[in-house]
Amino acid sequence: MLAILSAVLFFIAFLINAADISTNDTFSSTNVMLLGLTALALHMAGIGSGWPSRRR
Known part of the structure; x- marks a missing residue:
């Protein structure tokens, strides 16, 4: 379950970096x-x- 969570977080980080989204x-x-x-x-x-x- 944590492996799926980490894959989703990596994908979100990639999108933030690739799209150059300015976040706080x-x-x-x-x-x-x-x-x-x-x-x-x-x-x-x-x-x-x-x-x-x-x-047992």
Whole structure:
């Protein structure tokens, strides 16, 4: 789930950068890209990757 979120954030950052949209400092393309990298790092760490398997 976090991998999909990071892909969406990367796409939004690309659109902001490619279209040269002037945004405030909070929603700049760099900040959105860093949010995507954070979500990707959490996904790679195993957080938010799905239901935990239960052993019997």
